Amino acid sequence: MAIDACIVGIGTSHAVGLELGQTPLALQFEAFTASLEDAGLDKDLVDGIITARGAPSGVDYDEFVVAAGLNVRWVSQMWSHGRWTASALSQAALAVSAGVADYVAVTNSHVSERGYGRHLTSLDNRLDESFRDGGGPYSGWAIHGSPGAGTGAALVTQQYMDRYGATPADLAAVAVGHRLHAARNPFALLRDDPLTEADYLASPEILGPLRSPDICRMIDGATSLIVTTSDRAAELDVPFVRIAGIEGIRASRDNYVFFSRPGLGSGISAPSDYIAPDTSPVYEMAGVSRADIDALYLYDPFAHMVWMVMERWGFCKEGEAASYVRERGIGLDSPLPINTNGGLLAEGHLFGYGHLIEMTRQLRGTAGDRQVTDATVLQWANAWGDSLILTNQRG
């Protein structure tokens, strides 16, 4: 079955932050209605929905269907994590391509413990993945003082620095680059919070080698994207943006740690040399090559993820991404602009859906000051192997 899927509507909550004062449901309504307006679509045509439970509280699909008066015939629900972003959009693409739904809303909302979540019941942390009997997938383990994501990311960053000699100044370039993008994004959480390399190096290490600018903060916010087939998209007055390629998450005993590419020996896996494949299924499906990618988008809750993704997908050889980013940056003038919205690090933690909305804007040519010149083929790619290619070119 060939993929036939377009993104025809995008929307977000009116802002992101900790003081929005709105429930997850209220935020999800903002994003959902914005995406309908963007598409010029009546809500009664939406017959599929993919959502996720947020952290600590989000909106279950049925809660939203009831609240929004929808009548859907296809549902998928995940839990909020950037791991699932490409999988969610892929499922929407597969669903409309197979005809099990005509218009699928990929809609998500989440609030932080420090945002509206302080009014809501917190999850019992004993349910957190880092309490698995064998430790969590971040390569951390709560009972050993590496609870949750932060220390897991710190361990992988340390492994990379130990092995390849990457420096704090190398890592600084990632956070500095994301802040420069955010300064051009009116929606970004840190748009008015510039960061220099000197600022970065003056801030203390707080989790292993990670400093505050390397770590994104959880915030309140919501996103929505509407996916349909190309024939239905042609009936709407929206620029053409197509989901041209999809590729799934890889997982094995040697290839599963969230914050690591294969080969670093993270978690339980054995270290090995890593050579990226010349091509990958996502490129084959889209009929493009790595050299065609105009900008790269990736899940960046922690700064080192830029290194992991660039190397996993072969934009750099192993161990070379750190110096590459320091020397060439991730900006619009770089050979490979990355996360032009400012990413999770500076736009805010929208689980990667903020990136997908940015990619759509770039392909529509509506990204304003941060427009990538002649953007035609954009890639979402993650360290654990999932990927999407979006394009404004017809197949």
Added chain:
Amino acid sequence: MSTKEAADHLALIPLKGRGRGLPPLVHPEIAPFWNSVAAGRLSLQRCKACGTLRFPLAPRCHTCLSASYDWEVIDPRGSVNVAVLNPSAPEGMPRIGLEPPWQDVTPYITGAVDMDCGIRLPGRIICDCNQARIPGTRVRGVILETTDGTPVYGFAHTCVVEVDAPA
């Protein structure tokens, strides 16, 4: 080597006053692991069908899927794979930073150790000279305290315990 010395070199050395971390959630399937730690030994599961020694703890063998296994005491020594220092409790980072009681334990080192038996284990690493932050540094299994008194294993550098000699 006498029987006593052979047994001693397998011992986890109890350490006091190194901070009380989070206790493990002990439930019946994995109780033998934690009972072994409490008895001063590190034990892992070895498949009775194909002989694979495994970690993480699991009800079946990842190689042959057999549900049959023995608990086997392993050598508590190994080499640091990776170690990070958590120097202080970061502010305002629920879910990402350190949850209770770890804020009160800082500064501490945590990481993973490549055990001499070929298995990598995560754990806190006790070291007063920072040498153990360097990959390859030899460390030995120890017993650390937790908030509810359940012992948890960790590791210590030779600046704290004698690593390669009998306890």
